[in-house]
Amino acid sequence: MLRLRQTLPTSSLSLEGEGQGEGQRPGQIRCGGSSRHLFLIPALSRWERVVKRFLLLATVFPASVNCIAQAFSFPTANRALLESDGEEKFFVGTVGKSWASGIFGCVRTDGQQFHEGLDVRCLQRDRRGEPIDPVLAAADGTVVYVNHKPGLSNYGQYVIVRHLVEGLEIYSVYAHLSEVREGIASGREVRLGEHIAIMGRSTNTRQGISKDRAHVHFELNLLANERFPEWYRNNFPDQRNDHGRWNGQNLLGVDPRLVLLSQEREGGRFRFLEFLRNQTELCRVVVRTTSFPWLLRYTPLIRRNRIADQEGVAGYEIALNYTGLPFQLIPRSASEIAGRAQTQLLSVNEAEQAKHPCAHLVTKRGGRWELTRAGLRRLDLITY
Numbered sequence: 071m072l073r074l075r076q077t078l079p080t081s082s083l084s085l086e087g088e089g090q091g092e093g094q095r096p097g098q099i100r101c102g103g104s105s106r107h108l109f110l111i112p113a114l115s116r117w118e119r120v121v122k123r124f125l126l127l128a129t130v131f132p133a134s135v136n137c138i139a140q141a142f143s144f145p146t147a148n149r150a151l152l153e154s155d156g157e158e159k160f161f162v163g164t165v166g167k168s169w170a171s172g173i174f175g176c177v178r179t180d181g182q183q184f185h186e187g188l189d190v191r192c193l194q195r196d197r198r199g200e201p202i203d204p205v206l207a208a209a210d211g212t213v214v215y216v217n218h219k220p221g222l223s224n225y226g227q228y229v230i231v232r233h234l235v236e237g238l239e240i241y242s243v244y245a246h247l248s249e250v251r252e253g254i255a256s257g258r259e260v261r262l263g264e265h266i267a268i269m270g271r272s273t274n275t276r277q278g279i280s281k282d283r284a285h286v287h288f289e290l291n292l293l294a295n296e297r298f299p300e301w302y303r304n305n306f307p308d309q310r311n312d313h314g315r316w317n318g319q320n321l322l323g324v325d326p327r328l329v330l331l332s333q334e335r336e337g338g339r340f341r342f343l344e345f346l347r348n349q350t351e352l353c354r355v356v357v358r359t360t361s362f363p364w365l366l367r368y369t370p371l372i373r374r375n376r377i378a379d380q381e382g383v384a385g386y387e388i389a390l391n392y393t394g395l396p397f398q399l400i401p402r403s404a405s406e407i408a409g410r411a412q413t414q415l416l417s418v419n420e421a422e423q424a425k426h427p428c429a430h431l432v433t434k435r436g437g438r439w440e441l442t443r444a445g446l447r448r449l450d451l452i453t454y
């Protein structure tokens with residue numbers, strides 16, 4: 071059973087702003103003991119109020135907020151990932167490469183290029199050999215975007231569904247579709263396992279996807295920033311953005327293979343939040359900014375710091391994994407931040423960088439580690 075119903079041992083909080091209304095829908099996540107009116111701190115900014123409320127709740131009522139969580143399921147009927155040596159049947163590799171080039175991670179261009187999802191192999195074909203696998207919603211959620219124009223994306227036709235998992239907004243992506251089911255449009259609620267589309271091989275890349283390699287490209291993401299369109303215009307004034315905030319660059323992936331395998335292994339003990347918190351650190355930075363959307367949307371990733379509680383928050387220390395996903399944030403007071411730069415690199419896990427270099431977030435120059443342009447850009451997007 072991949073669908074779990076469980077009581078979390080620690081608290082979670084329905085977030086203000088976008089996605090808030092999803093908290094009470096059956097089958098998703100139900101968090102009791104709303105704290106909305108318990109801790110009002112009028113002198114603080116909206117972000118600080120929300121963050122403080124969450125941290126106070128976690129401290130004062132560690133077991134009082136019960137959430138019924140759900141896990142993710144497979145995006146098609148192909149579940150060979152769970153079989154021993156089933157990878158060959160589950161993943162599609164790139165042309166001339168093994169299945170291992172169809173997984174999430176530094177698996178393209180000799181490890182130098184990042185593939186941010188799973189390429190799940192086709193099981194069913196019509197008489198012409200075209201894929202016809204039903205594509206299924208990986209969890210209960212709400213459709214937030216459908217791209218019907220394959221020419222506008224290397225994802226081809228794609229669908230994005232928002233899920234609320236343990237208080238976290240998670241976005242699943244289903245790409246290269248041949249057909250999106252009628253009625254599947256932004257705002258439509260879907261249930262786990264619901265048939266939302268048909269597998270295809272749509273894309274705007276020059277080489278295309280052969281019948282042989284037909285697959286659904288499946289992602290699980292966190293949303294970097296709802297102000298992405300403005301950020302993108304400022305950073306890439308000459309480039310088009312046809313998809314608003316639903317541009318792939320604004321979606322920060324976690325490895326769906328590890329999520330699915332961890333769920334299978336841990337059963338009812340699996341916690342998505344713990345999975346996120348347990349990412350391996352690539353580097354640690356500090357940013358001198360105190361209000362940005364990530365703090366509001368992913369409050370459970372913030373750790374408490376009593377010094378910053380007492381002295382006031384002057385910035386955030388952020389741990390990033392090798393893909394550039396911020397998975398731990400610690401508020402820091404002015405007295406705890408050395409140096410004056412807006413963004414500073416504090417440390418690098420050299421073994422992790424050697425193992426997974428493809429996001430090119432840090433580099434060594436003259437014997438010293440520094441953030442690359444890509445690293446600085448990622449932090450700029452997160453804190454914009």
Ligand SMILES: [Zn+2]
Pocket residue numbers: 185187188189287288
């Ligand atoms: Zn792919």
